[in-house]
Amino acid sequence: xxxxxxxxxxxxxxxxxxxxxxxxxxxxxxxxxxxxxxxxxxxxxxxxxxxxxxxxxxxxxxxxxxx
Numbered sequence: 392x393x394x395x396x397x398x399x400x401x402x403x404x405x406x407x408x409x410x411x412x413x414x415x416x417x418x419x420x421x422x423x424x425x426x427x428x429x430x431x432x433x434x435x436x437x438x439x440x441x442x443x444x445x446x447x448x449x450x451x452x453x454x455x456x457x458x
Contacts, residue, residue, distance in 0.1 A: 411438040 399408035407413045414420060415438075431442040 411440055414440055 399410050399413075401407075402409050402413060402417060402419070404417050404419045406416075406418065415425075425439075428439065428443050429446060431437070431439060435442060
């Protein structure tokens with residue numbers, strides 16, 4: 392998406408600029424994919440996509456060290 396790095400840019404769908412909020416409603420992202428992502432815990436404040444990205448390992452080395 393266009394917000395990493397730099398400023399939001401027009402999305403390819405033509406319905407808005409690239410942003411975390413737009414990603415949730417973008418017609419180019421199949422809605423069926425959202426049900427496959429981990430759900431944030433109750434009370435989580437933030438964007439769903441940020442929660443999911445923060446679950447990913449920082450690097451292969453981080454994954455190796457945590458096992």
